[in-house]
Amino acid sequence: MTCHEALALLDDFVDGELDSSVAGAMRDHIEGCDSCRREYAATTRLKELLSRAPVEDPGQDYWSETTGLILARTVDTAVTPVSELSRARAGTRRGDFVRSLISLAASIAILVSAIVVGQSHHRMSIAAVGEPMLMTQSVVLQLPDDYPTLSLDSHRQNLARGMMLLGAPGHLGRIAITARMAASTDKEQ
Amino acid sequence: MAVSVPELIQRFVDGDQTAFAELIRRFRDKIYKIGFRMMGNHLDADEVVQETFVRVYRKRKELRDVSYFSTFLVRIATNYAIDILRKRKGHSTMDSDSSSFDLSRRVATPQEVYENKRLMEEIARALDQLPPKQKITAVLHDIEGYTKEEISAIFDCPQATVRSNLHIARTKLKKILRQRLRTKEQK
Numbered sequence: 001m002t003c004h005e006a007l008a009l010l011d012d013f014v015d016g017e018l019d020s021s022v023a024g025a026m027r028d029h030i031e032g033c034d035s036c037r038r039e040y041a042a043t044t045r046l047k048e049l050l051s052r053a054p055v056e057d058p059g060q061d062y063w064s065e066t067t068g069l070i071l072a073r074t075v076d077t078a079v080t081p082v083s084e085l086s087r088a089r090a091g092t093r094r095g096d097f098v099r100s101l102i103s104l105a106a107s108i109a110i111l112v113s114a115i116v117v118g119q120s121h122h123r124m125s126i127a128a129v130g131e132p133m134l135m136t137q138s139v140v141l142q143l144p145d146d147y148p149t150l151s152l153d154s155h156r157q158n159l160a161r162g163m164m165l166l167g168a169p170g171h172l173g174r175i176a177i178t179a180r181m182a183a184s185t186d187k188e189q
Numbered sequence: 190m191a192v193s194v195p196e197l198i199q200r201f202v203d204g205d206q207t208a209f210a211e212l213i214r215r216f217r218d219k220i221y222k223i224g225f226r227m228m229g230n231h232l233d234a235d236e237v238v239q240e241t242f243v244r245v246y247r248k249r250k251e252l253r254d255v256s257y258f259s260t261f262l263v264r265i266a267t268n269y270a271i272d273i274l275r276k277r278k279g280h281s282t283m284d285s286d287s288s289s290f291d292l293s294r295r296v297a298t299p300q301e302v303y304e305n306k307r308l309m310e311e312i313a314r315a316l317d318q319l320p321p322k323q324k325i326t327a328v329l330h331d332i333e334g335y336t337k338e339e340i341s342a343i344f345d346c347p348q349a350t351v352r353s354n355l356h357i358a359r360t361k362l363k364k365i366l367r368q369r370l371r372t373k374e375q376k
Contacts, residue, residue: 011356015330017337042363049369050331050362053312054305055225057218062235067213070239071206074246 001029006036014043194258202252213242216259219333220266226328227270227321229313236273241266257342264343267329271321308369315365323358330355 006029012018013026030037192200192211200208217238224237244265245252255261316324322344329335329343330351337355341348 011352011359015337042367043359045369046359046363046366047331049308049366050312050327051334052308053226053332054309055222058221058231058235063214063217066235066238067210067217070213070242070246071210073239073243074209075206 001025003029003033003036006030006033007039010036010039010043014040014047198252198255198258202249209246212245212258216262217242219259220262223263223266223325223328223333224270226316226332227267227325228273229317233273237266237270240269244269260339260342263329263335264345267325267343271325274321274324311366311369315362318365319358319361323354323361326351326354327358327362331359 006026009018009022009026013023018026030040192208194212194215197208197212197215201212220238220241221234224234224241225231228234228237241262245262248265252258252261316327319327326340329340330337335343337348337351340351344351
């Protein structure tokens with residue numbers, strides 16, 4: 001065995017991983033070669049030194065604390081794979097969009113309802129008396145024909161004004177009716 | 190009777206947090222030692238321990254296909270340690286207080302404490318001069334006692350690569366520690 005071959009096999013020899021026949025040849029070579037013997041001694045001593053390098057147990061307190069920290073970190077950690085996470089995020093985005101659409105539709109519906117209700121009240125008032133009467137038809141129908149305080153149109157207008165301003169038509173309806181009331185009052189005068 | 194590791198893993202994968210705590214208890218020491226040997230100080234070893242188990246938790250669905258939990262765990266720990274070392278390339282990982290931390294609880298004579306401290310510092314400095322892959326190969330093989338076959342499984346590489354890394358690491362360490370390695374007859 002040459003020095004080159006011996007050095008190539010030195011690690012395996014030190015680690016006890018050579019076949020017995022090759023290991024025997026190595027031993028023979030090392031006994032007769034100062035240079036390879038020194039290299040063998042150095043490698044053996046290095047292994048021995050590294051295996052002695054001390055690492056002490058950091059103590060039970062450390063382990064208790066660290067185990068608790070790991071468990072705390074993993075309790076809230078998402079286990080969901082990234083792909084599922086992306087799908088979930090996409091789903092959330094879709095949900096937000098749908099909710100926005102519903103909110104917008106509801107807002108438009110309320111606005112349209114307010115306008116329609118306001119206009120219909122106004123139309124009903126006109127239909128009840130033939131002239132711009134500012135009172136809801138239902139109120140007119142409920143009043144007795146000989147109701148003494150409503151003998152004049154102005155009385156009816158005053159009653160209607162109070163009911164409209166307290167009632168349901170909403171701002172747009174009130175604005176429209178109030179304008180109509182003003183016009184009607186001017187005309188009467 | 191103690192629950193077997195495969196059974197613990199099964200329970201852990203099914204969401205049993207106590208099984209996970211038991212796995213941590215059984216393997217934390219092994220990971221701490223590797224982390225300490227790799228990083229050279231307690232704080233970084235602690236980071237390796239925590240991050241390793243947090244990553245295991247995140248990858249727990251993969252555990253159904255893992256035959257060797259220990260190899261899986263060591264792979265995660267060493268990969269994380271290698272990442273840190275690569276990021277810190279050029280910066281020593283040696284903590285001046287680390288040796289005193291290690292030896293503080295050791296019952297030994299003052300001479301032993303001093304010798305151990307010096308030895309620890311020398312080895313840590315020597316290991317610190319190796320590239321991460323060579324360093325972890327030397328740590329796992331010569332310090333922690335893993336076989337070349339086990340290391341090749343951990344790194345998912347051929348055994349020839351492990352042999353090559355180990356040979357280069359030993360050659361460099363012998364140069365760095367030549368004073369320590371002198372035999373009595375050479376002195």
